[in-house]
Amino acid sequence: MRVLALGGTELKLLWRNRTVMFMAIAFPLGLGGYMAYQGSxxxxxxxxxxxxxxxxxxxxxxxxxxxxxxxxARRQDLFLKRLRSGELTDFGVLAGTVGPVLVLGFAQSLVLAIIAMAAGAPIPANPLLFAAGVLIGLALFAAAGMASTVFTKTPENAQLTTLPIFMVAAGAAASSFLADNQMAHWISVALPGGGIAEMLRTGWLGVTWDGRSVGFVEQLVSAGPAAGASLLWAVLAVYAALRWFRWEPRS
Structure with a gap:
């Protein structure tokens, strides 16, 4: 119950922060909706x-x-330190703080998928694979966000410290679409974000990276390396977050 109460408080704080609300809610949904109506x-x-x-x-x-x-931000204003002195465990503190963002991300993914189908997109050929891509992606980038705080002194610095992973993941996702040979494809899949993009695309269209239409089981098999690479990155990100996460402000 305490974790849920903390999550509810965190969600209210997100809504009250106009900058965070725009970056986390308005901008992704707005741009995603625009992309959907241009998808035809x-x-x-x-x-x-x-x-x-x-x-x-x-x-x-x-x-x-x-x-x-x-x-x-919560670390800088000593909010996390105060929570640790209470009855919540470290895991409870992190779950209550990060949980609302994960719920928000999942809800946005669902909404954007519905908007795309309403705009003319076909229904997912493999909903199981598509859902797995979303869930693994949530775990991977949530842990990556926690790990990135190790290098982030202030909330304002986050725009810079998150840029390397942002660019690598976005580039790997784009490369997974553009790869014209097997070597380029495997390189993009091996990078953070590339495997997630491969799972999402294959799960939605039911085709392999080179455009071959395959059955349900073959879709799962063909996306196996992408899922394995993404799970590995997720495990490494979780380890880094748990190993080096800082609870007090950086000097």
Missing amino acids: SFGGGGWGVVVTLQIMLVLLMTVYITITTTLT
Whole structure:
């Protein structure tokens, strides 16, 4: 109950912060909605790219950057330190602070998927694979956000400290669409974000990276390396977050 109460308080604080609200809610949803209504110009296959970019936008902006900014702000004003002196465990403190952002990211992903289908996108060919991509992506970028606070002194610095992972993940996602040979494809999948994009696109369209339409089981098999690489990055991010996360302000 205390974790839920903390989560409710955190959600209210997010709504009251106009900058965070714009970056975490208005901007991803607005841009994602615009992309959806432009998606018909890409043809049937283009919807996989559109929807994947929508979800990646949510994962990077709503989840990754917001968690980095929020935890850094709570650490700087000693809010996390005060919570640790109470009855909540360390895990409870982090769950109550990060949980609302994860719920928000999942809700936005669902809304954007519905908007895309309303704009003409086909229904997901493999909902299980698509959902797995969203959930693994949430875990990966939430942990990455926690780990990024190690290098972030103030909330204002978050715009700079999150840039490397943001650019790598966005570039890997884009490369997964543009790869014209197997080597380039595997490199993009091996990078953080590339595997997530591969799972999302394959789950939505039911085709492999080279455009072959395959059945349900083959879709899962073809996305196996992408899922494995993404899970590995998620585990490494969780380890880094738990190992080096700082509870008190950086000097």
